[in-house]
Amino acid sequence: MRFESTKDYVATEDLAIAVNAAVALERPLLVKGEPGTGKTELAKQVAASLGLPMIEWNIKSTTRAQQGLYEYDAVSRLRDSQLGDERVHDVANYIKKGKLWQAFEAEEKVVLLIDEVDKADIEFPNDLLQELDKMEFHVYETGETIRAKNRPVVIITSNNEKELPDAFLRRCFFHYIKFPDMDTMREIVEVHHPGIKEQLLTTALTQFYEIREQAGLKKKPSTSEVLDWLKLLLAEDMSPEDLQRDGATALPKLHGALLKNEQDVHLFERLAFLARREGR
Template sequence: MRFEGTTGYVATEDLRIAVNAAIALQRPLLVKGEPGTGKTVLAQEIASALGANLIEWHIKSTTKAQQGLYEYDAVSRLRDSQLGDDRVHDIANYIRKGRLWEAFTADERPVLLIDEIDKADIEFPNDLLRELDRMEFHVYETGETIAARQRPVVIITSNNEKELPDAFLRRCFFHYITFPDAETMSEIVEVHFPGLKQELLREALKMFYDIRDTPGLKKKPSTSELLDWIKLLLNEDVDAATLRERDGRKLIPPLHGALLKNEQDVQLFEKLAFLNRRDGR
């Protein structure tokens, strides 16, 4: 099983090496990077490239590790016992399987995505150490042990919102997705907008990277936001000449709501435009 990228996802050489190293080592691949750099989509594309089923576990701030294994619905069992339902005699009827249970018992080797693990409580990664290491867990209510039929390909994403424990990091193969340079970004845009006029692409990328390099910017626009912006440029028939205009009144890009996502950054560009007009630029 080797990942070489797909027609819909531009994977750099170092990313392909990282994915295949994690598969060979049978270790979870921990992927970090700026939001919008394709971490979540990577798991989808790996599953597609390997012809494997994708099992997704999207983590929230309230998610507990136990939910990935199973949950015992004691409330439903109590209600059924009060109603005289025969299901209460088999406790297995009240065990809800989690995503790890699904991955461990899959007939064929799946890809398991644990998305944005850093959103959960700091103890969340530690609570999964044994299960991800030994690929098994015990169901106390039924007395059974659920062991993986084959090790799933585990992809774990993080936005670096909080530090992950060292014990957890030791069990992972790590890769940081660096923000694409202009050449790689051109390839990504070509995948989504084949045949885009090169002049428009060149001017759009120049403005995009100029915005990202602006000192004091609170939130830099991401790859996904660039793709949204280009889609709007095409939809509104904005040409390359419009993007080339650099006078003080044009510092804020057209359709900037796709790139600038908070009022502080919009105000920053308005201030820069004002200063340029005042200085007669």
Template sequence: MKFTGTDRYVSTSELSLAVNAAVTLQRPLLIKGEPGTGKTMLAEEVAESMGLRLIQWHIKSTTKAQQGLYEYDAVSRLRDSQLGDDRVHDIKNYIKKGKLWEAFESDETVVLLIDEVDKADIEFPNDLLVEIDKMEFFVYETGETIKAKQRPIVIITSNNEKELPDAFLRRCFFHFINFPTPETMQQIVDVHFPEVKKTLVNEALEAFFDLRNVPGLKKKPSTSELIDWLKLLLADDVSADALINKQGSSAIPPLHGALVKNEQDVQLLERLAFMARRERL
């Protein structure tokens, strides 16, 4: 089955091609792009469109590669041995399976999401090279080798916070999600708000892209923030006229807290709006 997007997810032809190429090659798909461009949601929609179970491993700064395989709880075993618990005789009672183990032991193909791999230590990707490449790993405590019954579709996301090792990149099929064009963004908005008046959507998109183009903006608003902003505009029944920038000034859009997420950018927009008002006087 080929991935072409879903009713809830607009996929460009390049993105669909990347997903299908990674599946054909049986290699992990490494997805990069701005935060909020739908990288995590892609894995959810790939699983949905192909009728597969999704296993999600969300990476934190403290996450270790070993946690994706398994963890051995030696402390609990020691405590149980002191209490005379019969569970202590079977070491498997103290092994917690990780997300990779869960994916490997599945009888059916699953989609495995390794989300925001660049948040972890720089050695994290290197520590998973063999397991992802060979689709197997060794459990030292039990002496068994866990092999994937069905090779999972692996999707790895990165926000480009750290450079990933070359050896890791070599094993992946790579795709960078470019920020949507106004035309693609229109399609995304139509998916989420099919009943919204076109005038409001057009003015909101124009204000949104104008905001992204403001020089010196520290954090540009993302696709997900645009969707949140439109929800608020609808909830507060904001008219399209309130978004129209008739004088071409850099006024702050209503409910801008959904789009602008730090005080430096708010101050920048306030200064631009003040300067624009002075020019009109």
């Protein structure tokens, strides 16, 4: 079982090595990187490349680790007992299996994605240490122990919004997805927009990287955003000449695809104003 780039996803050599190392070590792969660099998509492509089903657990700020194991609905059981429902005699009827339970009981090996782990409370990763390490957990209501039939390939993503505990990091194989360089970005664009004209692509990507490197930018545009931008440029049938900027038009064409807050829009407007004033 080896992961490589797929027809829908360009994986750099170091990323492919990290995925395969985590699979070989049977350790969770912790993937960090800027939003929009393909961390979530990586898990989907690993599953596709290895021919495995995928189970996805999307983490929110209110998510608790216990929800990944199971949840016991005591309220429903109490209500059913008051109504004389026969289901009340079997506590298993009131246990909802979480994503880890589903992955553990799967008849075949699966890819388990724990997406954006840094959104949850700081204790969330620590609360999953033993379960991810031993690949088992105890269900107190029924007295049973759930053990993984096949150890899943676990991929955990983080946008680096908060530090993760050292004990959690020790149990993971870590990889940081660097922002693609120009050559890699060309490969990515070719996957999503095959056959795009070379001159248009060169002009657009040059402008895109100039925007990313602009001092004072609050949110740098990501890979997903440049792909959206190029899609719009193609839909509008724009030429390389249409993308040229001067002092009066510092904002890129169709900038709403690239700049996602008013501070960054105002930054480019100020740059245009300063350029016009210096030109007088």
